[in-house]
Amino acid sequence: MSRFICRMANTVPGGSRLTSWFDGHRERCLRCQADAARLRGVSRDLGGLEGEMLSAPGGLHTQVMATLPPQDASNPRRPLLMRVIARWATGIGVAVATLAAVVGRRARRRV
């Protein structure tokens, strides 16, 4: 049973109201504490990668400078929600246009 609770506790991140019971378990359980320590070790090792720097391809600078468009002060971080809305709007537009074309053709045939 205890092992099952440990598994449950380890499938959810801590810190939220919903998981407060598991947080209490994690504070008491040695197995969970050992598990958390291993995860912290992974996290610490990953932090060491920050100092690692790769060299950009030689042509990157030239390519960027050769393709600079005019500045337009556009939002460089396109909101993801807007992209979803744009995609849906495009889809609906295409569907409406197709429907209009079909209806128009049928109407012409009847005439």
Next chain:
Amino acid sequence: MISRRVQVDEQALIALAKEGDADAFGELVWRYRDTVYTLAVRLVGPDLAADVAQEALIRAWRAMPRFRGEAALGTWLHRITVNTAWTMRKRAARHETQQLDEAVFDQAVDHATSPEKAGEMIEVRAGLRSAIERLSPGQRAVLVLRDVYGWSHAEVARELGITHTTAKVRLHRARKRVRVLLEEQS
């Protein structure tokens, strides 16, 4: 003193770039190309990283007049790179199974490492990179931004367009998966 001069130089370059001076922006690109490229490699792998870095730097140029200097230029460029990588992730998904080219990382330079620990760290890092490669794009992005670059959960959630809770859950799962993969390797 030198650092302050570089900082002042950078502010001058930013001011010129905001006014449309391409040469000043070119100097900034030269200074930040490696950091932007490194982040791109970590997010999408080496095949697509050059495209992501190029697109991110072009977006930065277009948006330079909007840059208000509230964050450091490097931070701003990182955010643009993350957004670019994330919006290009469908293309990235096609490369999901690619193996990161070890040669790309062999040239990695770490100025903070002492020679004694270099061998051990190379091994640890190779294991970590291999494990990161095998994560899903969503888990990889959250793990890299939070654990490698030290972003807050709120920043990660905002830049990836996900909720705070989703970011935390993905991070938790990603760390667990990396740990399992590292244990398998050893």
